[in-house]
Amino acid sequence: MSIQVADIPLDPPVLLAPMAGITDLPFRRLVASFGAGLVVSEMVASQEMVQARPGVRERAALGLDDQATAVQLAGRDPRWMAEAARMVEGLGARIIDINMGCPARKVTGGMSGSALMRDPDRALRLIEAVVGAVRVPVTLKMRLGWDEGMLNAPDLAARAESAGVRLITIHGRTRCQFYSGRADWAAIRAVKQAVAVPVIANGDIVDATSAGAALAASGADGVMVGRGAQGRPWVLAQIAARLADRPQPDAPVGGAFAGMVAQHCEASLTFYGRALGLRVFRKHLGWYMDEAATDPGLRRTILTERDPARVLALLPEALDGHGERVAA
Structure with a gap:
């Protein structure tokens, strides 16, 4: 098609x-x-x-x-x-x-x-x-x-x-x-x-x-x-x-999902500069954490954090749940 x-x-x-x-x-x-x-x-x-x-x-x-x-x-x-x-x-x-x-x-x-x-x-x-x-x-x-x-x-x-x-x-x-x-x-x-x-x-x-x-x-x-x-x-x-009547590709889960989000975040930081890039990326972070059913407290911490390095460090913990949600 x-x-x-x-x-x-x-x-x-x-x-x-x-x-x-x-x-x-x-x-x-x-x-x-x-x-x-x-x-x-x-x-x-x-x-x-x-x-x-x-x-x-x-x-x-x-x-x-x-x-x-x-x-x-x-x-x-x-x-x-x-x-x-x-x-x-x-x-x-x-x-x-x-x-x-x-x-x-x-x-x-x-x-x-x-x-x-x-x-x-x-x-x-x-x-x-x-x-x-x-x-x-x-x-x-x-x-x-x-x-x-x-x-x-x-x-x-x-x-x-x-x-x-x-x-x-x-x-x-x-x-x-x-x-x-x-x-x-x-x-x-x-x-x-x-x-x-x-x-x-x-x-x-x-x-x-x-x-x-x-x-x-x-x-x-x-x-x-x-x-x-x-x-x-x-x-x-x-x-x-x-x-096209082909098998659907699987959504990334676990470490692959967190890695994809980290790469998207890095691309935003590079494109806009680190301060603006993180602000622009927050909306995407919110949607990704919706997908992963991230703990509300951790979600607030990430969305209010101003240090991009700290946000990137927290992503694996925040997004681990995506694998469980997809499996369910």
Whole structure:
């Protein structure tokens, strides 16, 4: 099971969703090391990228040797979107994704993200500007619509395809739902029927069972995993194996799990610097300790510790329980 985006194969068709403050380069590389068809950067504001606001270019950092990496851009001005697209293409992005799905008020309030679904003409101008600015494939991520009264994803998807978009990801909720309720995978089928390019289903896909159900309901060509990968970077590989009817790889346990977390921590420290790297990594530490059912007292100690060396020294004790939880 594989899909093609222009001349780039996405094999397996299991993608890591862009998540603000989470899908930085260290996490994307970790997920990719287990196996993913595509990993997508956290959303990058196009104007801030071009104007080099502190921290923005780091969010788009690619690693020129990385494969199957996309950078997601957000914005409302075609000129800034085009300039940012050219910039990230120059940095090594093989695919550029346009964000029309973020529901956050600070994004939609500036007429970016899913707010663009309320203004399809503006959305189309942005798409045309980005497609015209770069040689790499351009993809689009959006929701079913703004609200239940404006379910315009099929129409916008068709217009995006005509403008040159090569793949479309649909989160099975409206913007006004945010992340409440359940994703409506069946509603994605109308988008699949409206376009010839690959369609990816997103929303509430956390394991192989939910991935299979989403594909069956939507008719989509692949799935995108977001929150389901938090604390479980191997889950995309497990989903891919099930979809290909292969044995699922085991999750790392015991010393292997602690070693993986330590490597992720070290990568964060190297990428951001030790002080900032530890602060950024704490959210991941919390999810990993959720997986391991870490003792609450030890958890508090680790999450409030400011010395990276001390945190690394405590990881084996904190994460030993993961093997017992997986076995159970």
